[in-house]
Amino acid sequence: xxxxxxxxxxxxxxxxxxxxxxxxxxxxxxxxxxxxxxxxxxxxxxxxxxxxxxxxxxxxxxxxxxxxxxxxxxxxxxxxxxxxxxxxxxxxxxxxxxxxxxxxxxxxxxxxxxxxxxxxxxxxxxxxxxxxxxxxxxxxxxxxxxxxxxxxxxxxxxxxxxxxxxxxxxxxxxxxxxxxxxxxxxxxxxxxxxxxxxxxxxxxxxxxxxxxxxxxxxxxxxxxxxxxxxxxxxxxxxxxxxxxxxxxxxxxxxxxxxxxxxxxxxxxxxxxxxxxxxxxxxxxxxxxxxxxxxxxxxxxxxxxxxxxxxxxxxxxxxxxxxxxxxxxxxxxxxxxxxxxxxxxxxxxxxxxxxxxxxxxxxxxxxxxxxxxxxxxxxxxxxxxxxxxxxxxxxxxxxxxxxxxxxxxxxxxxxxxxxxxxxxxxxxxxxxxxxxxxxxxxxxxxxxxxxxxxxxxxxxxxxxxx
Numbered sequence: 001x002x003x004x005x006x007x008x009x010x011x012x013x014x015x016x017x018x019x020x021x022x023x024x025x026x027x028x029x030x031x032x033x034x035x036x037x038x039x040x041x042x043x044x045x046x047x048x049x050x051x052x053x054x055x056x057x058x059x060x061x062x063x064x065x066x067x068x069x070x071x072x073x074x075x076x077x078x079x080x081x082x083x084x085x086x087x088x089x090x091x092x093x094x095x096x097x098x099x100x101x102x103x104x105x106x107x108x109x110x111x112x113x114x115x116x117x118x119x120x121x122x123x124x125x126x127x128x129x130x131x132x133x134x135x136x137x138x139x140x141x142x143x144x145x146x147x148x149x150x151x152x153x154x155x156x157x158x159x160x161x162x163x164x165x166x167x168x169x170x171x172x173x174x175x176x177x178x179x180x181x182x183x184x185x186x187x188x189x190x191x192x193x194x195x196x197x198x199x200x201x202x203x204x205x206x207x208x209x210x211x212x213x214x215x216x217x218x219x220x221x222x223x224x225x226x227x228x229x230x231x232x233x234x235x236x237x238x239x240x241x242x243x244x245x246x247x248x249x250x251x252x253x254x255x256x257x258x259x260x261x262x263x264x265x266x267x268x269x270x271x272x273x274x275x276x277x278x279x280x281x282x283x284x285x286x287x288x289x290x291x292x293x294x295x296x297x298x299x300x301x302x303x304x305x306x307x308x309x310x311x312x313x314x315x316x317x318x319x320x321x322x323x324x325x326x327x328x329x330x331x332x333x334x335x336x337x338x339x340x341x342x343x344x345x346x347x348x349x350x351x352x353x354x355x356x357x358x359x360x361x362x363x364x365x366x367x368x369x370x371x372x373x374x375x376x377x378x379x380x381x382x383x384x385x386x387x388x389x390x391x392x393x394x395x396x397x398x399x400x401x402x403x404x405x406x407x408x409x410x411x412x413x414x415x416x417x418x419x420x421x422x423x424x425x426x427x428x429x430x431x432x433x434x435x436x437x438x439x440x441x442x443x444x445x446x447x448x449x450x451x452x453x454x455x456x457x458x459x460x461x462x463x464x465x
Contacts, residue, residue, distance in 0.1 A: 001028065001267045004300055007081075012054050013043050013306060029283050032307045034271070034298060037074050040308065044075060047304070050125030055304025056081070062120070063129040064243040075129060076243040082303035085264045086132070087139050089246035090213075093237050096251040097211070101235070106211040109177030112149045112167070113137070114185055117156045132243045149174065160185070160445025168192045176206040180213035183222040184363065185445055188435070190229045201231030215239035217449050218326070218343075220351045225360045225386055240326060244310045245301050248324055257316070257323030262286065265302040270295035273313050274340075276330055291316045294342070296330045313342065332451045334379060336368035337420060339411040341379070343452045349404035353397055360386040363434040366453050367460035369425070376422040379405075379412075382463045384429050398426045429463050437462050 005022055008014035022028050033039070040055070047054040048063060060077035078086070098104045115133030122128055128135075137155065140148060150167045157163040167189060179186060190202050199205050212226075212234055219226075219236065227233050240248040240258050245266045248258035260268065268286055273294040275281035289295065297312045299305060311331060314324040328343030335341065346366050354361055362384045369380050381401065389397070402423040406413035415421040438444040440462065451459065 001025065001300070004265075004267055004302060007057055007302065008304075008306070010053060010057050011304070012046070012051075013304070017306070025285055032300075034281070034283070034307050034309055036309050036311075040305070043304075044077065047077060048075060048123055048125060048127065050123075050127070055306070056302065059125075060127055060303070062135050063123065063127060064132045064135060065129050066132065066243045074243075077303050077305070078135065079303045082245070082265055082301060083139065085246050085261070085266065085301070086136055086241065087141075089241070089249055089261055089264060090136075090239060091141070093213070093239055093249040093251065096249075097235070097237055097253070100252055100254075103210070103235075105208070106177040107147075109147065109175045109208050109210075110149050110171070111144065111147050111178040112171060112176060112180065114164075114167070114179075114181030114189060115155070117158055118152065119156050132241070149176075163445065164189050164192055168196055172196060172205070175208055177208050178211045178213065179209060182216040182449060183214050183219055183226065184217070184449060186212075186214070187222065187225065187229065187362075190226075194229070202229055203231035209234065211235050211237065213237045213239065215241050218347050221347055221354075221361065221364075224354065225362065228360070240324075242310055242312070244305055244308060245299055245303070247297070247299075247310075247312075255318070255323060257318060257325050260286075260322040260324055262322065267300045269298040269300075269307065270314075271298060271309075272296075273330060273342075286322060289316055289319070289322075291319060294327055294344075315344075328453070329451065332453045334366055334368055334453045334455055336370050336455060337377070337415055339409060339415055341366070341405070341409055341412060341453065345405065345408040346381075346452055348408060349401050352404050353400040356400060357393060357397060359389060359393070359397065362386055362431070363450060364452070365434075365450060365459055365463060367457050368455065369457070376419065378422045378425050380460060381424055381426045382429055382460055383426055384431060384434050386431075389428065394426060394428070398424055401426070427464055433463050 005019050009019045017031050022031055043054050047060055052059055055077060056079050061080050062078040063075040064078055066074045066076060115137055116131035118134045118137035120128040120130035150170045154166045154170055157166060193205055197205050202209060238250040238258060246261055248260050251259040270284045270289050271281045273296050276296045292315055294313050294315055296309060297314050298307055298309050300307055311329050313327045313330050315327050317323045317325055333340055333342050350364060364381055364383045366379055366381050370377050406416055416423060434450055435444060438448060
């Protein structure tokens with residue numbers, strides 16, 4: 001915090017917020033309110049226009065263009081000082097895996113990173129901008145370039161389905177050892193590979209495929225389908241990258257949770273999630289957090305983001321060293337009746353029930369049905385299964401999901417038992433419905449994913465139409 005403040009004093013933002021007067025963490029809290037994107041927007045616009053020393057000394061090196069769920073398109077600054085955080089952390093995750101397991105065979109084969117286009121555009125000020133994965137693609141170390149796939153030309157294809165097909169063509173006869181990407185899009189890549197090759201599983205296509213690296217979503221709902229597609233269980237490394245900073249990474253195959261990136265240009269704060277929307281929520285430093293509590297994550301960093309709420313919620317699994325699990329998005333919840341159901345709960349319930357019934361689910365989304373045509377309101381689960389599920393098993397699945405949710409969320413249980421809500425209702429959508437929805441909103445592929453939860457029926461209506 002002190003190092004960031006020292007640099008921040010030389011900026012317009014630092015002068016406006018009296019950084020030079022801050023001598024303690026409590027004084028920091030008094031001078032610097034929690035900010036979301038809109039709170040920094042006027043400063044970001046000045047930096048985009050080419051004004052120097054606005055949020056961080058000098059000009060941003062890049063702006064990362066990202067689609068916000070509440071703010072539309074966002075432009076997040078990346079600076080010369082913050083780039084090592086994005087580049088070095090992925091490297092550290094791979095080196096940690098090698099150090100712990102002694103396995104480095106994956107470095108001898110081809111590696112693929114399913115990501116956005118590395119092409120960048122220029123703002124009128126001359127500052128480049130693009131998607132985070134595309135920006136990072138321009139900084140892959142030279143020692144990895146010879147093994148890296150796909151080709152630059154293929155990586156620049158914007159249409160995701162065309163891109164995946166071209167990637168499959170390029171990689172089909174290569175010795176692939178490491179594959180990386182968001183699970184739902186890697187799953188699409190695997191399915192295209194099997195269709196093109198006529199093979200039964202990915203192990204037959206890539207016998208030396210030895211390591212899967214992913215981030216962006218909880219892998220557990222995808223695990224069963226992945227193991228079926230691959231034909232075996234392989235080691236995985238989880239990453240927690242965000243446009244605002246590389247937050248954490250899996251440093252051990254044995255430990256529970258991801259190692260918080262505490263020595264990489266980011267100062268972290270934590271707000272108990274149930275206080276987030278209070279006028280003056282509690283703000284905690286790393287030394288004050290507890291294991292098992294759901295926190296909204298706030299950061300200040302050397303890209304010029306100050307007390308910035310990135311919208312994610314996390315729980316600590318250990319404090320020494322600090323390890324976390326991502327539990328959801330602070331604004332992605334279902335609480336039409338005061339139950340405040342979060343992603344961790346619905347994902348945990350789905351994993352439990354799929355395991356119990358031997359069912360594989362590709363995607364799902366939960367939304368409230370506040371005013372049904374008859375009967376009590378309810379939670380609707382829109383589910384895309386991998387194969388047809390019979391009526392009896394659907395009824396079992398609905399009952400088990402509802403029971404699991406009552407066990408995980410006491411407010412939901414009280415609403416069911418108090419006859420305020422009826423038990424969960426399951427709607428099975430056709431295969432491909434989620435991809436069609438993402439295509440219709442221009443978010444198919446890349447770093448995009450469908451929210452597990454919503455407090456309205458916008459997504460639900462599009463999926464079931």
